[in-house]
Amino acid sequence: MSAIAAAWLSGGIALVASVVLPFAVRPLLVKLGIMDVPNERSSHERPVLRGLGLAVLIAMVVAGVTAVLLFVLTPFVLPGWQVLLVVVVGSFCAGLLGLAEDLRGLSVGVRSALLLAIALGAAVALLLTVQTGVNYVPAAGTASFGWPQATALPLWGAILLAVYAVLFISSYINVANFMDGLNGISGFHGVIAGLTFAAAGAALGMPWLLAAGLILAAGFAGFLPWNLTKPGAFLGDVGSYLLGGAVAITSFAALVAGVPLLATIGPMVIYFGDVAVTLVKRVRAGHRWDEPHKEHTYQRIQQLGYSHVQASGLAATATLLTSALGLGSLFTGLGGTIALFAAGLVVLVGYLALPKLLPRR
Template identity: 65%
Template sequence: MSAPQFALVAFAATLALSLSLPLVIRPLLVKLGVMDVPNERSSHERPILRGLGLAVMLAMALVGGAATVFAAVTGPDGAAWKFMLVVSLGSLCAGLLGFSEDLRGISVPVRSAILLLIAASTSVALLWLARTQVLPESAGLDVGALPMWIVVALGVYGLLFVSSYINVANFMDGLNGISGFHGLIAGLAFAAAGALSGHDWLLVMGVILAAGYGGFLPWNLSQPGAFLGDVGSYLLGGAVAITSSAAFVAGVPILATIGPMVIYFGDVGTTLVKRMRKGHKWDEPHKEHAYQRLQQLGMSHVAASAINAGFTLAASILGLVSFFVAPAWWILLLVLGLALVVLYQLTPRLLEKKFAA
């Protein structure tokens, strides 16, 4: 079976499971009373079932696990299944942490410690693989040729990168559709990067991510609706960040690995800076993210989420362009990506007069 055929099977299997598992999961969540009650941060006005990200997590874990075993048994690339294993296990651990938060809550110190443990273990495992496995030649990073002090620095960066993005994805999960669109776009972007770089494992893990969150969208957007919960947002942040880190250390051009994350990081980063400059506590519930301000103008959840998704898609495409141009042009692509962040932050203000009229 060729890599594209394998990826197509993985996509179809994950999508089928993500679409069907809620039929079993919903009654369980109702019985457990896992409801999202509106608070200062919420964009909804009535309690809604949450935790349906459990179905996404199970779909991705089952197909990701099966794909990893299949790649280990039949794949000619001995490194592929090992990268798939780290991505699958790390994503699963992030999702399980979120599910624990949904069910009974975890103290901030314990949750932070577990987040750091997940991020540290995946970062170390990925760097070890990148130094010990034979990988396809690429225009990106060659971890095996780096001195150890740089590898250690990359490990610290990976720890902070993964743990912070899990929190970022959780902060951004505030509108119907926004996380589903993000997982779908990020997954497809990683799949494209895998196809362009010759990393078949990245192609497969990308389509699994895309199908998992694509399958959640109908349940999220139709009545009576349901939310991912922390299990889904932690899973999303973990899967995107760990896949990005794995691609980066495997030699995929850095802009292609971070493209899907630029808008999310930009929204959370600029919002936190603005709040801290005003003297607000960074962890207080609020509705000051750009996507929230778009919804407050009178936009539907889907419309505001679609704008966020459109900017994320544009940033992802810019990242993929790095495959086709010399590294000297990557600075220009980075500048254009940052310009997208600025434009996205200005979008609520630019549309304010239209909605006021």
């Protein structure tokens, strides 16, 4: 089986499993009484079942393990299966941490320590895997883009990258959790981020990245019908932690494998920007940053009278634009990359200004 066929098959498995598994998972959640009760942070008005991200977690792990096996068991072992395995295991661990938070709750100290441990484990595993020569085979024609394969790093460089990864991955898991406040927003984000990574993998001849992206996109696409139709259901922490972990770990894996930085962070710009600006504003106003609130840009848009899907769609549109700009860096040099970066900042500023620009409904 070819690398492309293995990637698409794995994505198909993730989609079907994510659509079907809630039929089995939902009754279990109902029996356990895992409900999201409206509070100061909520944008819904009635209790809603949460934790359906468990179905997405199972679907993505099954599809991810299938992809790894397909990569390994072909007559000629496909390159990058070790990187894909690290992405699958790291994402699984992030989802399990969220599941523990849904079921019993964790103290801030324990949760933070486990987040850092997951991020450190993923970072070290990826650096060791890529730096020992497990990389990709560039597809025909991609050499003209001028992006070389990852090269060996000095020890100090690997340490700096590891520190960056720990902060990057652990913080984005929290960011994804903060942004999971409207119907559709996390599902849209997972689909866009996954397709962005898949596009980068296809363009640069990285079959493992193609597979990881398709599995991510398909897993959250399968959740959307359950989230957007009555009676509805939420991902819960298991789903938002899975989303943050899968996006951040895949992004870092792509970076250390040689994908241009803008292409790896394009899907994350809006989420990082929304959370960072909101927290800074709250701290400057004298509020505690960790108190429940509804002051994120996407929440303020919804409070203007826009539906959940409309507000989530605006955030998704901005993410789609920054993702497309990031992918543009695959085909340009330094000057073009700087221009694309500036354009991404314009998109972010425009998104953050939407609560003031949009008419009230």
